[in-house]
Amino acid sequence: MFSLPPTPEDPVFALNRLFNADPSPTKISCGIGAYRDNSGNPTVLSCVKKAKDLIGSSTQNEYLPISGDAEFLSLSRELCFGSDPSSNVSSIQSLSGTGGLYLSLKLLSQIGCKKVYASNPTWGNHKSLSLNAGLEYSTYTYLDLTNLSSPSIDITNFLSDLSSMPLNSAVILQACGHNPTGVDPTSEQWDMIVEKCRERKLYVIMDNAYQGFASGSPESDSLSIRKFLSSGLDFLVCCSYAKNFGLYGQRVGAVHVVSADSKNVVDAMKQIARATYSNPPKHGSDIVKTVLGSEELKKDWVREVGEMSERIREMRSKIREKLEETTGGSWKHVTDQIGMFSYTGLSKEQVMKCREESVYMLESGRVSVAGVNEGNLERICDVIGRAVGE
Numbered sequence: 599m600f601s602l603p604p605t606p607e608d609p610v611f612a613l614n615r616l617f618n619a620d621p622s623p624t625k626i627s628c629g630i631g632a633y634r635d636n637s638g639n640p641t642v643l644s645c646v647k648k649a650k651d652l653i654g655s656s657t658q659n660e661y662l663p664i665s666g667d668a669e670f671l672s673l674s675r676e677l678c679f680g681s682d683p684s685s686n687v688s689s690i691q692s693l694s695g696t697g698g699l700y701l702s703l704k705l706l707s708q709i710g711c712k713k714v715y716a717s718n719p720t721w722g723n724h725k726s727l728s729l730n731a732g733l734e735y736s737t738y739t740y741l742d743l744t745n746l747s748s749p750s751i752d753i754t755n756f757l758s759d760l761s762s763m764p765l766n767s768a769v770i771l772q773a774c775g776h777n778p779t780g781v782d783p784t785s786e787q788w789d790m791i792v793e794k795c796r797e798r799k800l801y802v803i804m805d806n807a808y809q810g811f812a813s814g815s816p817e818s819d820s821l822s823i824r825k826f827l828s829s830g831l832d833f834l835v836c837c838s839y840a841k842n843f844g845l846y847g848q849r850v851g852a853v854h855v856v857s858a859d860s861k862n863v864v865d866a867m868k869q870i871a872r873a874t875y876s877n878p879p880k881h882g883s884d885i886v887k888t889v890l891g892s893e894e895l896k897k898d899w900v901r902e903v904g905e906m907s908e909r910i911r912e913m914r915s916k917i918r919e920k921l922e923e924t925t926g927g928s929w930k931h932v933t934d935q936i937g938m939f940s941y942t943g944l945s946k947e948q949v950m951k952c953r954e955e956s957v958y959m960l961e962s963g964r965v966s967v968a969g970v971n972e973g974n975l976e977r978i979c980d981v982i983g984r985a986v987g988e
Contacts, residue, residue: 601800609722609960617958624741625956626974628965631777631938632846633906635812636971641906643844647899657884661877664868666691666852673890675850678806678835679827685696690867690879694851695807695838696723699770700874701853701867703731704852706768708866711801714768715759717741719941719962720917721777721805724770733768737872741779742943749781749941750932753790760794768801773835774819775812775937778964782812782936788822792829801827802833811842812937814907816900832857839886841905841938848882906968908936913970917979924983940965944985951985 601936613629637642652965666672675682692698703714711733716724718737728735738759742752763769771791776782795802802822810816826833839850855863855869871878873983889895914933917940921929932940944952944963952959957978959965 609766613843613958613960615884616953620956620958622956623979624891626958626969628957628959628978630793631841631966631968632979633841633844633968634971636909636973638958638969638971638973641844643891643899643902645777645895645902646843646845646885648895648898649885649892651842653863653881653884654887657880659880660881662691662883664871664877665689666878667681667880667883667887669891670887673854674837675854676822677809677890678823678837678854680817680820680824683827683856687854687856689865690864690871691853691883692836692851692853692871693875694840694849695836696727696803697749697849698836698838698853699724699803699805700731700765701870703728703733703768703837704898705863705867706801708870708924711766711768713764714770715763716770716938717776718720718774719773719778720770724805738763738779740776741781741825741830747918749779749934751781751783753783753787757790757794760791763798763800765799766801768803769795770803770805771822773804773806773809773822775808777937778939778960778962779941780935780937781941785821785825787827792831794830795826795833796829800935802831804833806835807838809837809840810900810903810935811907814904816842816903824866827856832859839882841842843884843889843899844884845885846886848885849879850882852884855857860968910967913967913975914940916975917961917967917970920976920979920980921983924979925986927986938966938968940967942982944982948985950984952981955981955984957981 617627633641672682692701713734715736715738717740725735739752739755742750755979774782809819812819823835833856835854837852840846868924889899918929918932942965946961949959949961949963
Protein backbone atom coordinates (compact mmCIF):
# COMPACT_ATOMS: atom_id res chain seq x y z
CA MET A 599 0.00 0.00 0.00
CA PHE A 600 1.13 3.54 -0.67
CA SER A 601 2.07 5.54 2.40
CA LEU A 602 3.12 9.08 1.50
CA PRO A 603 3.23 12.33 3.44
CA PRO A 604 0.96 15.14 2.19
CA THR A 605 2.36 16.99 -0.82
CA PRO A 606 2.26 20.79 -0.70
CA GLU A 607 -0.17 22.23 -3.24
CA ASP A 608 1.10 24.52 -5.99
CA PRO A 609 0.44 28.08 -4.73
CA VAL A 610 -1.15 29.31 -7.96
CA PHE A 611 -3.55 26.39 -8.30
CA ALA A 612 -4.22 26.40 -4.55
CA LEU A 613 -5.30 30.01 -4.91
CA ASN A 614 -7.57 29.06 -7.81
CA ARG A 615 -9.14 26.31 -5.68
CA LEU A 616 -9.85 28.79 -2.88
CA PHE A 617 -11.36 31.20 -5.40
CA ASN A 618 -13.61 28.52 -6.91
CA ALA A 619 -14.82 27.47 -3.45
CA ASP A 620 -15.74 31.04 -2.46
CA PRO A 621 -19.55 31.49 -2.78
CA SER A 622 -19.31 35.28 -2.96
CA PRO A 623 -20.97 36.71 -6.09
CA THR A 624 -18.41 39.54 -6.09
CA LYS A 625 -15.26 37.39 -5.86
CA ILE A 626 -12.34 38.33 -8.12
CA SER A 627 -9.27 36.32 -9.06
CA CYS A 628 -6.00 38.21 -9.64
CA GLY A 629 -3.90 35.06 -9.52
CA ILE A 630 -3.50 32.82 -12.55
CA GLY A 631 -1.65 34.40 -15.44
CA ALA A 632 -4.12 34.03 -18.28
CA TYR A 633 -5.20 36.95 -20.45
CA ARG A 634 -8.82 38.08 -20.20
CA ASP A 635 -10.54 40.71 -22.32
CA ASN A 636 -12.18 43.83 -20.91
CA SER A 637 -15.31 41.80 -20.16
CA GLY A 638 -13.32 39.24 -18.19
CA ASN A 639 -13.64 36.52 -20.83
CA PRO A 640 -10.93 34.27 -22.32
CA THR A 641 -9.71 35.50 -25.69
CA VAL A 642 -9.21 33.49 -28.86
CA LEU A 643 -7.12 35.54 -31.29
CA SER A 644 -8.69 36.10 -34.70
CA CYS A 645 -5.45 34.94 -36.38
CA VAL A 646 -5.74 31.68 -34.42
CA LYS A 647 -9.35 31.24 -35.55
CA LYS A 648 -8.30 31.81 -39.17
CA ALA A 649 -5.43 29.35 -38.80
CA LYS A 650 -7.79 26.70 -37.43
CA ASP A 651 -10.10 27.25 -40.39
CA LEU A 652 -7.19 26.83 -42.80
CA ILE A 653 -6.04 23.66 -41.04
CA GLY A 654 -9.61 22.32 -40.92
CA SER A 655 -9.92 18.55 -41.00
CA SER A 656 -6.98 18.12 -43.37
CA THR A 657 -4.40 17.63 -40.64
CA GLN A 658 -3.13 14.12 -40.05
CA ASN A 659 -2.95 12.64 -36.57
CA GLU A 660 0.29 10.75 -37.06
CA TYR A 661 3.08 11.10 -34.53
CA LEU A 662 5.38 14.06 -34.93
CA PRO A 663 9.10 13.24 -34.75
CA ILE A 664 10.47 13.33 -31.22
CA SER A 665 12.13 16.65 -32.10
CA GLY A 666 8.81 18.05 -33.33
CA ASP A 667 7.58 19.82 -36.45
CA ALA A 668 10.58 21.10 -38.46
CA GLU A 669 8.68 23.99 -40.08
CA PHE A 670 7.31 25.16 -36.72
CA LEU A 671 10.81 25.06 -35.24
CA SER A 672 12.29 27.06 -38.10
CA LEU A 673 9.61 29.75 -37.77
CA SER A 674 10.09 29.77 -33.99
CA ARG A 675 13.82 30.38 -34.46
CA GLU A 676 13.06 33.22 -36.86
CA LEU A 677 10.72 34.86 -34.34
CA CYS A 678 13.20 34.39 -31.51
CA PHE A 679 16.42 35.45 -33.24
CA GLY A 680 15.22 37.66 -36.09
CA SER A 681 16.17 35.03 -38.67
CA ASP A 682 16.78 31.29 -38.70
CA PRO A 683 20.46 30.95 -37.68
CA SER A 684 20.36 27.20 -38.20
CA SER A 685 24.13 26.91 -38.73
CA ASN A 686 24.76 26.88 -34.97
CA VAL A 687 21.23 26.53 -33.58
CA SER A 688 19.31 23.27 -33.22
CA SER A 689 15.82 22.98 -31.77
CA ILE A 690 13.35 20.61 -30.19
CA GLN A 691 9.62 21.11 -29.76
CA SER A 692 8.54 21.04 -26.11
CA LEU A 693 5.45 20.93 -23.95
CA SER A 694 5.21 24.71 -23.75
CA GLY A 695 7.80 26.64 -21.75
CA THR A 696 7.51 24.39 -18.70
CA GLY A 697 8.42 21.30 -20.70
CA GLY A 698 11.25 23.16 -22.39
CA LEU A 699 12.70 24.17 -19.04
CA TYR A 700 12.50 20.59 -17.79
CA LEU A 701 14.29 19.23 -20.88
CA SER A 702 17.00 21.87 -20.46
CA LEU A 703 17.50 21.37 -16.73
CA LYS A 704 17.46 17.57 -16.99
CA LEU A 705 20.05 17.72 -19.78
CA LEU A 706 22.31 19.94 -17.67
CA SER A 707 22.05 17.56 -14.71
CA GLN A 708 23.09 14.68 -16.98
CA ILE A 709 26.23 16.43 -18.22
CA GLY A 710 27.55 17.25 -14.76
CA CYS A 711 26.02 20.60 -13.85
CA LYS A 712 25.27 20.57 -10.13
CA LYS A 713 23.51 23.81 -9.29
CA VAL A 714 21.02 26.18 -10.88
CA TYR A 715 20.17 29.75 -9.86
CA ALA A 716 17.00 31.73 -10.52
CA SER A 717 16.07 35.27 -9.56
CA ASN A 718 14.71 36.17 -6.14
CA PRO A 719 11.76 36.39 -6.60
CA THR A 720 10.89 34.27 -9.61
CA TRP A 721 8.15 32.10 -11.11
CA GLY A 722 7.38 29.48 -8.47
CA ASN A 723 7.80 26.49 -10.78
CA HIS A 724 11.47 27.23 -11.50
CA LYS A 725 12.44 25.68 -8.18
CA SER A 726 10.29 22.55 -8.58
CA LEU A 727 11.54 21.95 -12.11
CA SER A 728 15.17 22.34 -11.01
CA LEU A 729 14.85 19.96 -8.08
CA ASN A 730 12.95 17.37 -10.11
CA ALA A 731 15.69 17.52 -12.73
CA GLY A 732 18.22 16.57 -10.03
CA LEU A 733 19.87 19.96 -9.55
CA GLU A 734 20.58 21.92 -6.40
CA TYR A 735 18.56 25.13 -6.44
CA SER A 736 19.50 28.61 -5.24
CA THR A 737 18.70 32.23 -6.07
CA TYR A 738 20.43 35.46 -7.07
CA THR A 739 19.52 39.00 -6.09
CA TYR A 740 17.14 40.64 -8.54
CA LEU A 741 14.83 43.41 -7.39
CA ASP A 742 15.73 46.23 -5.03
CA LEU A 743 12.92 45.84 -2.49
CA THR A 744 13.87 48.85 -0.37
CA ASN A 745 11.67 51.26 -2.35
CA LEU A 746 8.72 49.69 -4.15
CA SER A 747 7.48 53.11 -5.26
CA SER A 748 10.44 53.14 -7.65
CA PRO A 749 11.28 49.52 -8.51
CA SER A 750 14.56 48.77 -10.18
CA ILE A 751 17.01 45.96 -10.73
CA ASP A 752 19.57 45.69 -7.93
CA ILE A 753 22.26 45.38 -10.57
CA THR A 754 25.19 45.69 -8.18
CA ASN A 755 24.19 42.70 -6.08
CA PHE A 756 22.84 40.87 -9.14
CA LEU A 757 26.27 41.01 -10.78
CA SER A 758 28.00 40.21 -7.52
CA ASP A 759 25.89 37.07 -7.13
CA LEU A 760 26.70 36.03 -10.71
CA SER A 761 30.40 36.51 -9.91
CA SER A 762 30.20 34.24 -6.89
CA MET A 763 28.46 31.35 -8.65
CA PRO A 764 30.66 28.26 -9.04
CA LEU A 765 32.05 27.86 -12.55
CA ASN A 766 29.75 25.92 -14.88
CA SER A 767 26.67 26.46 -12.76
CA ALA A 768 23.35 27.10 -14.53
CA VAL A 769 21.42 30.36 -14.38
CA ILE A 770 17.80 30.95 -15.42
CA LEU A 771 17.19 34.41 -16.88
CA GLN A 772 13.76 35.64 -17.89
CA ALA A 773 13.92 37.18 -21.36
CA CYS A 774 11.18 39.80 -20.83
CA GLY A 775 8.09 40.57 -18.75
CA HIS A 776 9.72 39.24 -15.57
CA ASN A 777 7.37 37.09 -13.48
CA PRO A 778 6.41 38.13 -10.80
CA THR A 779 7.99 41.59 -10.61
CA GLY A 780 7.27 43.09 -14.03
CA VAL A 781 10.74 44.72 -13.90
CA ASP A 782 13.25 43.94 -16.68
CA PRO A 783 16.95 44.85 -16.96
CA THR A 784 17.86 47.75 -19.23
CA SER A 785 19.85 47.20 -22.44
CA GLU A 786 23.05 48.28 -20.66
CA GLN A 787 22.36 45.97 -17.73
CA TRP A 788 21.85 43.04 -20.10
CA ASP A 789 25.31 43.76 -21.55
CA MET A 790 26.81 43.47 -18.06
CA ILE A 791 24.84 40.28 -17.35
CA VAL A 792 26.08 38.70 -20.58
CA GLU A 793 29.70 39.46 -19.66
CA LYS A 794 29.35 37.99 -16.16
CA CYS A 795 27.87 34.81 -17.62
CA ARG A 796 30.87 34.62 -19.98
CA GLU A 797 33.31 35.22 -17.11
CA ARG A 798 31.84 32.46 -14.94
CA LYS A 799 31.25 30.05 -17.86
CA LEU A 800 27.63 29.69 -16.80
CA TYR A 801 25.06 27.50 -18.50
CA VAL A 802 22.45 30.10 -19.46
CA ILE A 803 18.76 29.22 -19.82
CA MET A 804 16.59 32.02 -21.20
CA ASP A 805 12.95 31.59 -20.14
CA ASN A 806 11.10 33.24 -23.03
CA ALA A 807 7.43 33.03 -22.00
CA TYR A 808 6.08 36.44 -23.07
CA GLN A 809 7.70 37.51 -26.36
CA GLY A 810 5.47 40.17 -27.90
CA PHE A 811 3.09 40.06 -24.98
CA ALA A 812 5.30 42.07 -22.62
CA SER A 813 5.93 45.28 -24.58
CA GLY A 814 3.58 44.69 -27.50
CA SER A 815 6.57 44.24 -29.85
CA PRO A 816 8.05 40.77 -30.52
CA GLU A 817 11.18 42.52 -31.78
CA SER A 818 11.69 44.61 -28.62
CA ASP A 819 10.97 41.66 -26.35
CA SER A 820 13.77 39.63 -27.95
CA LEU A 821 16.48 42.16 -27.01
CA SER A 822 18.09 40.03 -24.30
CA ILE A 823 18.10 36.90 -26.44
CA ARG A 824 19.74 38.66 -29.36
CA LYS A 825 22.40 40.11 -27.07
CA PHE A 826 23.34 36.60 -26.02
CA LEU A 827 23.27 35.46 -29.65
CA SER A 828 25.69 38.20 -30.73
CA SER A 829 27.98 37.43 -27.77
CA GLY A 830 29.02 34.08 -29.18
CA LEU A 831 28.19 32.29 -25.91
CA ASP A 832 26.46 28.93 -25.78
CA PHE A 833 22.96 29.19 -24.29
CA LEU A 834 19.44 27.74 -24.33
CA VAL A 835 16.15 29.52 -25.06
CA CYS A 836 12.89 27.99 -23.80
CA CYS A 837 9.98 29.49 -25.75
CA SER A 838 6.29 29.31 -24.87
CA TYR A 839 3.35 30.18 -27.11
CA ALA A 840 0.75 30.00 -24.34
CA LYS A 841 0.50 33.70 -23.51
CA ASN A 842 1.36 35.42 -26.80
CA PHE A 843 -0.92 33.18 -28.89
CA GLY A 844 -3.51 32.46 -26.18
CA LEU A 845 -2.85 28.73 -26.64
CA TYR A 846 -2.73 27.86 -22.94
CA GLY A 847 -4.21 24.38 -23.32
CA GLN A 848 -2.28 23.37 -26.44
CA ARG A 849 1.15 23.22 -24.71
CA VAL A 850 3.16 24.65 -27.61
CA GLY A 851 6.82 25.39 -27.00
CA ALA A 852 10.36 25.02 -28.27
CA VAL A 853 13.92 24.85 -26.96
CA HIS A 854 16.58 26.46 -29.12
CA VAL A 855 20.16 25.41 -28.39
CA VAL A 856 22.82 27.92 -29.46
CA SER A 857 26.16 26.13 -29.68
CA ALA A 858 28.60 24.66 -32.15
CA ASP A 859 27.58 21.36 -30.53
CA SER A 860 23.84 22.12 -30.71
CA LYS A 861 22.87 19.01 -32.69
CA ASN A 862 24.39 16.68 -30.09
CA VAL A 863 22.66 18.64 -27.31
CA VAL A 864 19.28 18.28 -29.00
CA ASP A 865 19.91 14.58 -29.64
CA ALA A 866 20.46 14.16 -25.88
CA MET A 867 17.26 16.10 -25.18
CA LYS A 868 15.41 13.78 -27.57
CA GLN A 869 16.41 10.87 -25.36
CA ILE A 870 14.96 12.66 -22.33
CA ALA A 871 11.77 13.45 -24.24
CA ARG A 872 11.42 9.87 -25.45
CA ALA A 873 11.61 8.57 -21.87
CA THR A 874 9.22 11.25 -20.58
CA TYR A 875 6.40 11.85 -23.09
CA SER A 876 7.82 10.45 -26.34
CA ASN A 877 6.39 12.89 -28.91
CA PRO A 878 5.07 16.47 -28.72
CA PRO A 879 1.42 17.31 -29.49
CA LYS A 880 0.67 18.42 -33.03
CA HIS A 881 -2.38 20.71 -33.19
CA GLY A 882 -0.89 23.69 -31.34
CA SER A 883 2.30 23.74 -33.40
CA ASP A 884 0.17 23.49 -36.57
CA ILE A 885 -1.64 26.66 -35.47
CA VAL A 886 1.55 28.59 -34.66
CA LYS A 887 3.33 27.61 -37.88
CA THR A 888 0.24 28.49 -39.94
CA VAL A 889 0.16 31.98 -38.39
CA LEU A 890 3.90 32.65 -38.50
CA GLY A 891 4.20 31.15 -41.97
CA SER A 892 1.60 33.50 -43.46
CA GLU A 893 2.54 37.13 -44.04
CA GLU A 894 -1.08 38.21 -43.56
CA LEU A 895 -1.76 36.15 -40.44
CA LYS A 896 1.57 37.11 -38.87
CA LYS A 897 0.66 40.79 -39.32
CA ASP A 898 -2.69 40.05 -37.66
CA TRP A 899 -0.90 38.33 -34.78
CA VAL A 900 1.55 41.21 -34.22
CA ARG A 901 -1.40 43.63 -34.17
CA GLU A 902 -3.45 41.50 -31.77
CA VAL A 903 -0.61 40.80 -29.36
CA GLY A 904 0.07 44.55 -29.37
CA GLU A 905 -3.57 45.23 -28.54
CA MET A 906 -3.48 42.82 -25.61
CA SER A 907 -0.32 44.45 -24.30
CA GLU A 908 -1.83 47.91 -24.70
CA ARG A 909 -4.97 46.93 -22.76
CA ILE A 910 -2.75 45.77 -19.90
CA ARG A 911 -0.87 49.08 -19.95
CA GLU A 912 -4.18 50.94 -19.82
CA MET A 913 -5.25 48.88 -16.79
CA ARG A 914 -1.93 49.67 -15.10
CA SER A 915 -2.57 53.40 -15.55
CA LYS A 916 -6.10 53.13 -14.17
CA ILE A 917 -5.01 50.95 -11.24
CA ARG A 918 -2.35 53.50 -10.32
CA GLU A 919 -4.77 56.42 -10.63
CA LYS A 920 -7.43 54.71 -8.50
CA LEU A 921 -5.02 53.49 -5.81
CA GLU A 922 -3.37 56.89 -5.48
CA GLU A 923 -6.81 58.43 -5.13
CA THR A 924 -7.84 55.79 -2.58
CA THR A 925 -4.68 55.65 -0.45
CA GLY A 926 -3.05 59.03 -0.98
CA GLY A 927 0.28 57.32 -1.59
CA SER A 928 2.42 56.75 -4.67
CA TRP A 929 1.73 53.68 -6.82
CA LYS A 930 4.15 54.68 -9.57
CA HIS A 931 5.67 51.21 -9.53
CA VAL A 932 2.50 49.78 -11.09
CA THR A 933 3.04 51.77 -14.30
CA ASP A 934 6.83 51.40 -14.22
CA GLN A 935 6.47 47.62 -14.48
CA ILE A 936 5.82 45.73 -17.70
CA GLY A 937 3.95 42.65 -18.84
CA MET A 938 1.27 40.48 -17.34
CA PHE A 939 2.12 40.82 -13.64
CA SER A 940 2.49 43.55 -11.05
CA TYR A 941 4.49 43.13 -7.89
CA THR A 942 2.25 45.32 -5.76
CA GLY A 943 4.37 45.44 -2.60
CA LEU A 944 1.48 44.21 -0.43
CA SER A 945 2.53 42.21 2.60
CA LYS A 946 1.19 38.71 3.26
CA GLU A 947 -1.04 40.17 5.98
CA GLN A 948 -2.49 42.69 3.55
CA VAL A 949 -3.03 39.98 0.94
CA MET A 950 -5.00 37.96 3.48
CA LYS A 951 -7.18 40.97 4.24
CA CYS A 952 -7.93 41.22 0.52
CA ARG A 953 -8.88 37.54 0.46
CA GLU A 954 -11.28 38.13 3.32
CA GLU A 955 -13.12 40.43 0.94
CA SER A 956 -12.98 37.81 -1.85
CA VAL A 957 -10.18 39.44 -3.87
CA TYR A 958 -7.59 36.74 -4.46
CA MET A 959 -3.89 37.22 -5.19
CA LEU A 960 -0.71 35.32 -4.33
CA GLU A 961 0.81 35.76 -0.87
CA SER A 962 3.72 37.63 -2.49
CA GLY A 963 1.29 40.37 -3.53
CA ARG A 964 1.67 39.50 -7.22
CA VAL A 965 -1.36 40.54 -9.25
CA SER A 966 -2.16 39.37 -12.76
CA VAL A 967 -2.97 42.69 -14.44
CA ALA A 968 -4.25 40.73 -17.44
CA GLY A 969 -7.26 39.74 -15.33
CA VAL A 970 -8.18 43.32 -14.38
CA ASN A 971 -10.90 45.05 -16.41
CA GLU A 972 -13.28 48.00 -16.32
CA GLY A 973 -15.84 45.93 -14.44
CA ASN A 974 -13.67 44.80 -11.53
CA LEU A 975 -10.96 47.47 -11.31
CA GLU A 976 -12.74 49.74 -8.84
CA ARG A 977 -13.58 46.91 -6.43
CA ILE A 978 -10.03 45.52 -6.58
CA CYS A 979 -8.55 48.94 -5.80
CA ASP A 980 -11.06 49.65 -3.03
CA VAL A 981 -10.23 46.34 -1.34
CA ILE A 982 -6.47 46.89 -1.69
CA GLY A 983 -6.90 50.43 -0.38
CA ARG A 984 -8.65 49.20 2.76
CA ALA A 985 -6.02 46.49 3.31
CA VAL A 986 -3.19 49.00 3.01
CA GLY A 987 -4.93 51.58 5.16
CA GLU A 988 -5.62 49.31 8.14
